[in-house]
Amino acid sequence: MSEKSKTANGKKYGPANWLRRMFMGGSKDVKDERYDSPSKQAVKRFFRKPLATGSVIVLVGMFLFVFIGSAIAPVDLSETGSEMLHTNMAPTQSLMKLPEGMKDGVVDISSRGTFTIGVDTEGQVSMWGYYFNTSGDPARDVMNIPEEVKNSKIIHVAAGSDHCVAISEDGHVHCWGEMDNGQYGHDGSMIMSARKQPEELMGDNTIDASAVRQLICGNQVTAILMEDGTVYAWGNDGLGATNLSSVIKHGKQVGKLEKIVFTNDGIYGIDEYGDFVYGKSTKYNIVTVQDENGKNMTMDLFEYLGDRKLVDIASTGGALALVTDDGEIIMSGMKDPMPQLMEDEDAIAVSGGTRHFALLTDKGRVYAWGQNYRNQCNVPAALKQEGAVDRVITSGFQNYAFKDGKFVDSWGLKGYIMGTDEMGRDVFNRIMNGGKMTMTIGAVAVIISTVIGVTVGCISGYFGGIVDMLLMRMCEIVGAIPFLPFALCLSAIFQSTDIHEDTRIFIIMIILGILSWTGLARLVRGQILAEREKEFVTAARSMGVKEGRIAFLHILPNIVSVILVTVTLDFATCMLTESSLSYLGFGVQLPRPTWGNMLNGSRSALVIESYWWRWLFPALFLSIVVICINTIGDTLRDVLDPKSEVEK
Numbered sequence: 001m002s003e004k005s006k007t008a009n010g011k012k013y014g015p016a017n018w019l020r021r022m023f024m025g026g027s028k029d030v031k032d033e034r035y036d037s038p039s040k041q042a043v044k045r046f047f048r049k050p051l052a053t054g055s056v057i058v059l060v061g062m063f064l065f066v067f068i069g070s071a072i073a074p075v076d077l078s079e080t081g082s083e084m085l086h087t088n089m090a091p092t093q094s095l096m097k098l099p100e101g102m103k104d105g106v107v108d109i110s111s112r113g114t115f116t117i118g119v120d121t122e123g124q125v126s127m128w129g130y131y132f133n134t135s136g137d138p139a140r141d142v143m144n145i146p147e148e149v150k151n152s153k154i155i156h157v158a159a160g161s162d163h164c165v166a167i168s169e170d171g172h173v174h175c176w177g178e179m180d181n182g183q184y185g186h187d188g189s190m191i192m193s194a195r196k197q198p199e200e201l202m203g204d205n206t207i208d209a210s211a212v213r214q215l216i217c218g219n220q221v222t223a224i225l226m227e228d229g230t231v232y233a234w235g236n237d238g239l240g241a242t243n244l245s246s247v248i249k250h251g252k253q254v255g256k257l258e259k260i261v262f263t264n265d266g267i268y269g270i271d272e273y274g275d276f277v278y279g280k281s282t283k284y285n286i287v288t289v290q291d292e293n294g295k296n297m298t299m300d301l302f303e304y305l306g307d308r309k310l311v312d313i314a315s316t317g318g319a320l321a322l323v324t325d326d327g328e329i330i331m332s333g334m335k336d337p338m339p340q341l342m343e344d345e346d347a348i349a350v351s352g353g354t355r356h357f358a359l360l361t362d363k364g365r366v367y368a369w370g371q372n373y374r375n376q377c378n379v380p381a382a383l384k385q386e387g388a389v390d391r392v393i394t395s396g397f398q399n400y401a402f403k404d405g406k407f408v409d410s411w412g413l414k415g416y417i418m419g420t421d422e423m424g425r426d427v428f429n430r431i432m433n434g435g436k437m438t439m440t441i442g443a444v445a446v447i448i449s450t451v452i453g454v455t456v457g458c459i460s461g462y463f464g465g466i467v468d469m470l471l472m473r474m475c476e477i478v479g480a481i482p483f484l485p486f487a488l489c490l491s492a493i494f495q496s497t498d499i500h501e502d503t504r505i506f507i508i509m510i511i512l513g514i515l516s517w518t519g520l521a522r523l524v525r526g527q528i529l530a531e532r533e534k535e536f537v538t539a540a541r542s543m544g545v546k547e548g549r550i551a552f553l554h555i556l557p558n559i560v561s562v563i564l565v566t567v568t569l570d571f572a573t574c575m576l577t578e579s580s581l582s583y584l585g586f587g588v589q590l591p592r593p594t595w596g597n598m599l600n601g602s603r604s605a606l607v608i609e610s611y612w613w614r615w616l617f618p619a620l621f622l623s624i625v626v627i628c629i630n631t632i633g634d635t636l637r638d639v640l641d642p643k644s645e646v647e648k
Contacts, residue, residue: 045639052635055628062625066435075433076373077591085161086424088611089114092130092415096398099126103407110159111396112217115143117164123153125166142177149174155209160217167215171206183220183235218262229256261315268320274309276301284320284332301332314352321350321357329359339367351394358394366392366401374413383409419613422601427613431621434593441509442575448513449520450567457524462532462551479518505588512574520566527559561640568633572626579622595622
C-alpha cells in the first residue's frame with residue numbers, strides 16, 4: 001500500500017474506509033489535535049504539565065479533606081481547656097501501645113494524663129505514652145523510672161496527673177515526677193496546703209505491702225487503702241475539690257473501707273457491708289432513674305438502693321458508677337445513656353476513665369459509655385462476645401482487656417497525629433475545620449470581588465466616556481484605601497460591639513470582596529476595549545442587539561480565560577489575607593479555628609522553639625494550598641494564551 005493511503009497519524013485506509021468517510025462521516029479514531037476545539041486543546045495542554053496536574057490532585061484532596069473531614073468530625077467549640085492534661089502534646093500514636101513484655105501477665109495498669117504505668121507478674125515496671133517535662137530537670141521527668149524502682153519487685157502502681165507512685169514488695173513507697181504541689185507529700189512542696197505524707201511512709205519506714213488493698217492517684221493527690229480500712233492520703237489538699245480530709249468517716253459508713261475512688265469533688269467509696277461512703281461532698285447522693293412510664297426522675301441514692309448493697313464503684317472526673325449486688329448499674333453525674341445489657345446477664349465490675357466508663361458482665365462481655373470523642377467507647381466487636389474477657393482496666397482514655405491474665409485487646413486514644421494546642425485540643429481536627437473556614441472565606445470573598453470587578457470593568461470598557469471616567473475614579477479611590485489598616489480598624493470596632501461571631505465572619509467576607517476587585521476591573525476594562533472594536537460587535541449593533549446584551553453575552557465570553565486566571569490567583573490572595581488578619585487577632589476569633597488564628601500562637605518564642613507542631617502544620621497546609629492554586633493559575637495563563645507555542 002502506498003504512503004498516500006495513510007493518514008497523518010499512520011492509519012491505513014482501503015476503499016471501504018474511504019467510502020465510509022465520504023458518506024458516513026470521519027472516523028472516530030482520528031487523533032489529530034487540529035480537529036479539537038480550543039477549550040479541549042487547552043485542557044490537554046494543561047494536563048500534559050506534571051506540576052499542574054499534581055497541583056490539581058493535591059488541591060482536590062485538600063478540599064475533600066477539609067469539607068468532608070469537618071462534616072464527619074466537626075470541631076467542638078465548647079472544648080476550651082477540658083483536657084488540660086493533654087496540653088501542648090507532641091504528635092504521637094503510642095499512648096496505648098502495651099509493651100510486649102507485659103502482654104503475658106499484668107498485675108495493674110494506671111493512666112491519668114498522657115502516660116501510662118504498668119507492672120507485670122514479675123514485679124517489673126513499664127511506662128509508655130508521652131510526657132513533656134516542662135521543668136527540664138531529668139529528676140522530675142515522670143517517664144524516668146527511678147533505679148530503686150527498677151531494682152525492686154513492685155506489687156502496686158498508680159499514675160497521677162504529673163507523678164507516679166509504686167509500692168515494692170518490701171513495703172517501700174516510691175514517688176517520682178513533679179513535687180511542687182505536695183505530690184511527694186514531703187520534700188520539695190512549695191504550697192502551704194500540701195497534706196504531708198504520713199510519718200509511717202517517710203524515709204526508710206515501710207508498710208506491710210501484703211496488707212495494701214488499693215493504691216490510687218488523682219490530680220496531685222495519692223491515697224493508699226489498707227486491708228483494715230486505714231487510709232494514708234497526701235498531696236495538694238488546697239485545690240478545694242480533692243477533700244483529702246474527707247477520708248474519715250462520713251455519711252453511712254459503718255464498716256471498714258473496701259474501695260475508694262477520686263473525683264474532682266472528693267473521695268467516695270464502699271465499705272465492707274456494701275454501703276456507699278462519701279466524704280464532705282454529697283454531690284452524688286442524688287441519682288436519676290426512670291419510673292414505670294419511662295420518664296426520668298431524681299431520687300435519693302439511699303432511698304433508691306433500699307436493702308441492696310454495692311459490689312463495685314468507679315469514677316470519672318465528674319461522675320460515679322455503682323454496681324449493685326443484683327447486677328444493676330446506677331449512675332450519678334453523667335447524662336450519657338448507659339448500655340442496655342442482655343436479659344440473661346448482670347454487671348459485676350466497672351472501671352472509670354477520664355470521661356467514660358467500661359463495664360464487665362458475668363457473661364464476659366464488655367460495654368463502654370460516656371463521651372466518645374477520643375474513641376474510648378468504641379469497644380472492639382470481639383470483646384462483645386460471651387466469654388471474651390474476665391478483666392478490664394480503664395484509665396484515662398485507654399482501655400485494656402485481659403483473659404486468664406493475658407492481654408486480649410485495647411481501645412481508646414492512641415494519640416494525636418498532629419499533637420495538641422495550649423488548650424489540649426486536637427490540632428488535626430482543628431486543621432480540618434479551620435481549613436474549611438479559611439477556604440470558605442476566601443471563596444466567598446473572591447466571588448464578591450469577581451462579580452463587582454467584572455461588572456464594573458465590562459460597563460466601563462464598553463460604554464466609555466463619562467461612565468468610564470466615573471467608574472475608573474471610583475476604582476482608584478477604592479484601590480487607594482490601605483487594606484490592612486482599614487480591616488484592622490473595622491475589626492477593632494467589631495470587637496468592642498456585641499456582634500455574633502457568624503455575623504463577624506460574614507462581614508470579613510464582604511470586606512475582603514469589596515476591597516479586592518479593583519485589579520480585576522481594570523483588567524476586564526482593557527480586554528473589553530480591545531474586543532469592542534471587532535467585526536462581530538459591529539455586526540451585532542447593526543442587527544439591533546441591545547448594548548448590555550452585546551457587552552455581557554457576546555464580548556464577555558471571549559475574555560473568560562483571562563478572568564479565570566485572575567480569579568484563581570485572587571482566591572489564594574484572599575485566603576492569605578484572611579489568615580493574616582486572623583494571625584494578628586483581628587479576623588475570625590477563637591475558639592472557632594482558621595489556619596490563620598491557629599498560627600497566632602507562633603508569635604511566642606516558646607511555641608516556636610518547644611511546640612513546633614502548633615505552627616508548622618497549619619502553616620504547611622496553608623502554604624500547600626496557596627502554592628497549588630498559584631501553580632494552577634500560572635498554568636492556565638500559559639495554556640489559554642493564543643500566542644503560546646503549540647506543543648507537539
